[in-house]
Amino acid sequence: MKIIDLSKPIKNNKQDPWFMKVKIKHKPHKKAKWLIRFLGLPFKLFPKGFSGWADDTIQKMGVHSTTHIDAPWHYSPTTNGKKSKTIDEIPLEWCFGEGIVIDMKHKPDFEVITVKDIKTYLSKNKLALRENMIVLIKTGRDKFNGTKDFHKKGTGMSAEATEWLIDQGIKIMGIDAWGWDLPLPYLIKKAKETNDPELFWEAHLVGKNKEYCHMEQLVNLDALPLSGFKVAVFPLKIVGASAAPARVVAMLD
Structure with missing residues (x-):
């Protein structure tokens, strides 16, 4: 089976008019390290090679x-x-x-x-x-x-x-x-x-x-x-x- 994507990418685009603006904040892995530490897991108990998890927030996006x-x-x-x-x-x-x-x-x-x-x-x-x-x-x-x-x-x-x-x-x-x-x-x-x-x-x-x-x-x-x-x-x-x-x-x- 061949699958063809008919959807546009969801991303920040400076050319979009104000009513179509999309704003997404991408959070790097290293920021999660400190969140996990704050939640109570000591750094020494982090899995080997674990740098934290990536996360993203849609800060602005209308449903249309x-x-x-x-x-x-x-x-x-x-x-x-x-x-x-x-x-x-x-x-x-x-x-x-x-x-x-x-x-x-x-x-x-x-x-x-x-x-x-x-x-x-x-x-x-x-x-x-x-x-x-x-x-x-x-x-x-x-x-x-x-x-x-x-x-x-x-x-x-x-x-x-x-x-x-x-x-x-x-x-x-x-x-x-x-x-x-x-x-x-x-x-x-x-x-x-x-x-x-x-x-x-x-x-x-x-x-x-x-x-x-x-x-x-x-x-x-x-x-x-x-x-x-x-x-x-x-x-x-x-x-x-x-x-x-x-x-x-x-x-x-």
Whole structure:
């Protein structure tokens, strides 16, 4: 079996905007020596060659800062009139399944992905969606991941395309762009220009009525075939959270 990592590295990156900053403190082995001594073990009883243990502290990292999966709670406090699931309430059965890549790299920045785009792609490549598949939208914008303009570039999903995928039995979907919708700064600008209150975050807000989860900031989708692989996307079990970082991987026989 070949395993392909679809998750970005979690590390300090000076280029990330403030809302994506990650800060990790790495503690060297020698610091633990003094902690162990303080806890009561004399140096003479340290195992031979033992220099202490390494340790690390995540000092700052939002649940949406890196490759992650959003829970329905992120989109709305209720889904179809019932309390939305937080990330610890997502059924694990949703998080492992047959994968399929929808290649939308041809879509220019700020042009939304439509139902027609997806249907045309599936027909052209003789692919079919099946219930509980994990759908990966490839835009190629992961090449900007780690740059200061990552969140300002790319295409994104329309509300109609998101709803259509859910109606095909898809519970988990993901994208290699910063967000699932068109870029946030662009949406704010267009909503103000058009005075249209339905424009902002339209794809996310499908989750008010139909339950689903999506991943953001995937990487390496170019390394995958169009189909014929499994995807695992198990989030950290953060109680009550709107999302969680996940080590997303694809498995090919």
